[in-house]
Amino acid sequence: MNPEQPADPPDEPPAQGKPIGRRVLLGTLGLGALGVLTAPTLQRGLEAFLGNAADKDPTGLTGLLPNGGGFRYYSVTSSVPHKSAEDYRLTVDGLVHRPTTYTLADLRKLPQTRLVKDVQCVTGWRVPGTPFEGVRLSRLLDAVGVRPQGRAVRFTCFDGAYTESLTLDQARRSDVLVALRMQDKDLGHSHGGPVRLYVAPMYFYKSAKWLSGITVTDEVRPGYWEERGYDVDAWVGRSNGRDDAPTS
Numbered sequence: 001m002n003p004e005q006p007a008d009p010p011d012e013p014p015a016q017g018k019p020i021g022r023r024v025l026l027g028t029l030g031l032g033a034l035g036v037l038t039a040p041t042l043q044r045g046l047e048a049f050l051g052n053a054a055d056k057d058p059t060g061l062t063g064l065l066p067n068g069g070g071f072r073y074y075s076v077t078s079s080v081p082h083k084s085a086e087d088y089r090l091t092v093d094g095l096v097h098r099p100t101t102y103t104l105a106d107l108r109k110l111p112q113t114r115l116v117k118d119v120q121c122v123t124g125w126r127v128p129g130t131p132f133e134g135v136r137l138s139r140l141l142d143a144v145g146v147r148p149q150g151r152a153v154r155f156t157c158f159d160g161a162y163t164e165s166l167t168l169d170q171a172r173r174s175d176v177l178v179a180l181r182m183q184d185k186d187l188g189h190s191h192g193g194p195v196r197l198y199v200a201p202m203y204f205y206k207s208a209k210w211l212s213g214i215t216v217t218d219e220v221r222p223g224y225w226e227e228r229g230y231d232v233d234a235w236v237g238r239s240n241g242r243d244d245a246p247t248s
């Protein structure tokens, strides 16, 4: 098992150059035995420590570290296929009246909602005021028509491994988007483009990258990290034993 840990994206390296690899940093801190720290809570503690070190650094030198100044790249697979605007597809199916497959052009034609809120990862890092823009998930659910037995939504990704879940009530919130844009740019591959989920009030692990499937189910099926110990109801500040300020 490989606990949630950021990596260097395989492409789109940060503009100021490649950050020091995580393994190098851990080695420097004498924490090279990360491999034995497999419990998510231990891992979160470690990452929170690294995050705090960056938050308190007055020199700005932690900008060189993998956790410096913003988002960290996460993928549970070593490579992820690229989908262009032409070959991307999003399937909405399961307990619905009209299963539908959307192209990126289809999604772009629908009304777009822009939200600007903090992003909070369960490992401790937080990025203030980040714009996300896309189609409300509730709009897509209304379009396909949820059957009366539908209680939850399962999300799948074209990395072939990551999954997520929401209850139907959570999925219908107005601050849950099928996001096409982030930071006022089309979503790049490393941030889960061309389309990712954005669940504003929950820890960022809910915001599945490289979204390819939305399936209405009769009950919640815990997602990738939830099968590995994370809370299924992932409200920021009210789950995972954390007390972060809410994001939504």
Ligand SMILES: Nc1nc2c(c(=O)[nH]1)N[C@H]1C(S)=C(S)[C@@H](COP(=O)(O)O)O[C@H]1N2
Residues within 6 Å of the ligand: 004, 071, 072, 073, 074, 075, 076, 077, 121, 122, 157, 159, 162, 190, 191, 192, 204, 205, 206, 207, 208, 209, 210
């Ligand atoms: N498909 C997929 N989505 C994912 C993840 C992942 O590994 N694979 N990691 C999650 C976690 S734990 C976080 S913090 C965010 C990171 O998003 P970023 O890589 O854009 O910073 O993506 C979430 N969505």
Ligand SMILES: [Mo]
Residues within 6 Å of the ligand: 004, 074, 121, 122, 123, 204, 205
């Ligand atoms: Mo995360």
